[in-house]
Amino acid sequence: MEKELIHLSHISKSYDGSLVLDDLDLKIRENEFMTLLGPSGCGKTTTLRLLGGFETPDAGSVFFDGADITALPPNERKLNTVFQKYALFPHMSIAENIAFGLKISKKSKSYISDKIKYALKLVNLDGFEKRSVDSLSGGQQQRIAIARAIVNEPKVLLLDEPLGALDLKLRQDMQYELIRLKEELGITFVYVTHDQEEALTMSDTIVVMNQGYIQQIGTPEDIYNEPTNAFVADFIGDSNIIDGTMIKDKLVNILGVTIPCVDTGFGQNKPVDVVIRPEDVELSDPPNGFMEGDIVSIIFKGVHYEIEVRANGYDWLVHTTKLFSVGTHVGISVIPFNIQIMNKPESSDEKAVEIDV
Amino acid sequence: MYNFKRQFLSGPYIIWIVGFIVLPILVICYYGITDASGSFTLENIIAISEPIHMKALLLSLKLALVSTLLCLALSYPLAMILNGLHVKHQSFIVFIFVLPMWMNFMLRILAWQLILSNNGILNTVFQALGLPRVSLLNTPAAVVFGMVYDYLPFMILPIYNSMSRIGNDIVDAARDLGCNKFQVFAKIILPLTVSGVLSGIIMVFVPALTSFVISNLLGGGKVLLIGNVIEQEFMQNTNWNMGSGLSIVLMIFVIASMAFMNSHNKEGEGTAVW
Numbered sequence: 001m002e003k004e005l006i007h008l009s010h011i012s013k014s015y016d017g018s019l020v021l022d023d024l025d026l027k028i029r030e031n032e033f034m035t036l037l038g039p040s041g042c043g044k045t046t047t048l049r050l051l052g053g054f055e056t057p058d059a060g061s062v063f064f065d066g067a068d069i070t071a072l073p074p075n076e077r078k079l080n081t082v083f084q085k086y087a088l089f090p091h092m093s094i095a096e097n098i099a100f101g102l103k104i105s106k107k108s109k110s111y112i113s114d115k116i117k118y119a120l121k122l123v124n125l126d127g128f129e130k131r132s133v134d135s136l137s138g139g140q141q142q143r144i145a146i147a148r149a150i151v152n153e154p155k156v157l158l159l160d161e162p163l164g165a166l167d168l169k170l171r172q173d174m175q176y177e178l179i180r181l182k183e184e185l186g187i188t189f190v191y192v193t194h195d196q197e198e199a200l201t202m203s204d205t206i207v208v209m210n211q212g213y214i215q216q217i218g219t220p221e222d223i224y225n226e227p228t229n230a231f232v233a234d235f236i237g238d239s240n241i242i243d244g245t246m247i248k249d250k251l252v253n254i255l256g257v258t259i260p261c262v263d264t265g266f267g268q269n270k271p272v273d274v275v276i277r278p279e280d281v282e283l284s285d286p287p288n289g290f291m292e293g294d295i296v297s298i299i300f301k302g303v304h305y306e307i308e309v310r311a312n313g314y315d316w317l318v319h320t321t322k323l324f325s326v327g328t329h330v331g332i333s334v335i336p337f338n339i340q341i342m343n344k345p346e347s348s349d350e351k352a353v354e355i356d357v
Numbered sequence: 358m359y360n361f362k363r364q365f366l367s368g369p370y371i372i373w374i375v376g377f378i379v380l381p382i383l384v385i386c387y388y389g390i391t392d393a394s395g396s397f398t399l400e401n402i403i404a405i406s407e408p409i410h411m412k413a414l415l416l417s418l419k420l421a422l423v424s425t426l427l428c429l430a431l432s433y434p435l436a437m438i439l440n441g442l443h444v445k446h447q448s449f450i451v452f453i454f455v456l457p458m459w460m461n462f463m464l465r466i467l468a469w470q471l472i473l474s475n476n477g478i479l480n481t482v483f484q485a486l487g488l489p490r491v492s493l494l495n496t497p498a499a500v501v502f503g504m505v506y507d508y509l510p511f512m513i514l515p516i517y518n519s520m521s522r523i524g525n526d527i528v529d530a531a532r533d534l535g536c537n538k539f540q541v542f543a544k545i546i547l548p549l550t551v552s553g554v555l556s557g558i559i560m561v562f563v564p565a566l567t568s569f570v571i572s573n574l575l576g577g578g579k580v581l582l583i584g585n586v587i588e589q590e591f592m593q594n595t596n597w598n599m600g601s602g603l604s605i606v607l608m609i610f611v612i613a614s615m616a617f618m619n620s621h622n623k624e625g626e627g628t629a630v631w
Binding site: 052053054073074075080081083084085087088089090091100101104105145148149152 | 524526527529530531532533534535536537540544545548549
């Protein structure tokens, strides 16, 4: 386990009276690729801007390497930002853009020109020194923005939805590029996105946020397989989220059917959210399965079919590679291990879970 | 046929340009290089070297330069303040600054005449405060006053426009890369507003250089600018040839100053208001 580098301690922030972050506490370790993931307005960008020094918290402190940097302006922080809209300086050439930070910190000319070469190589844009910003495509501009940030050798690179403005293919290429960069540079990345696929692909740790609260912190596998609540389950991938009642340990009732599960400790006859991933739902010929229903629609998605099955008044979302036809009567089954049981939200910060789902 | 129709649409503009811009310039050029009998001469143009004409031209250049610099000194900080204001209020305050432009030009200058005159508002206020009276009217200072007041919006708008186009993220990026606030201004804001400043300078300097109404009303005939000389040649001496010859010289100065500004505008994107 690497040592802790950044600690956001009990941060609160509001704009015009509306609370954006409420008592947020987050620790970022050295060399971690951490992604702040959530819908727009969840506070992820504000968190990043607090780290960059562009915002000051109403309450709480930011610690960097053990020192309190809450009041430090951006230019005195040892981290650099890659902005969503690139924010390259239009009156400067590519080389001048990359050299900007180094010139400000008064590095020698030979050092700067070496760094420019190195950085352009790193982002696969050798020979672009003399080009103007306007002559570059969006993807190229974003790579220059990354180069401009990393030549300063920051301990942490902050990335604010850097791939948001790029098209799908380019976005996927850049994801691999970023992973490669992260490995070559060996620095901490804090990445903000609303794209769950991006988050799952690149991150060591994902922080799922909603309404200014952290919903879950974990590895991509944790977040996907063991979502702690219905919001996370719904935001990360597709899910069947069904109201259920925990009869007793390892036994849950959904849609009038009692089925076995593996969860314990919820008490008896407690209302719960039951989350089942679409790829975990198995379809078979009746009377197999714990429930029977009819196929309402089938959509071909490339890797799998997305099937909707109406059973006991609920439209089940099913991903399967087997071919079925609309109108077929099928049996539904899920192995107990793949049934996730979650508490219904109770307290105020848990309530943020319900909105937006 | 299609192309012909499209070109036809530009007809009114071509008529306008030929009739009201090209033709008058040609007429002026014709008068400028002929004498009263219609034969060719350069005397009207060489006449600029006469001491009285030279003095007027130099004074015009001097007052135009001073007015332009004053406008710039007032406008740049103003544009910065405007740009820093809350978005909601911005357009309203810009509107306030532009508002005088919608009033009649003569009225505005006449108002200054009333304010600056010996028994005017300014001296009344000074007297009430126990300060000595000042006689500003009919001095070059009064003319500069009028010019600055009149042309200020033409300086503010292009500067403000170029400034408001600089995104917040550009400033954030500069801060992020180690700039303190002064460096952000010197390395980002200033270079990115050069084109606005240059168009502002042209839009103030050129009309200030050629103005004659302001110097007539606020200079009281004592401040003789090259514009006044030309006006007098046309209106009082009815010497159209001399007036045209001097106009050509003035035009050369105007074109030269614009060419100078354009050559310094590397951005080449012209941040003019219209």
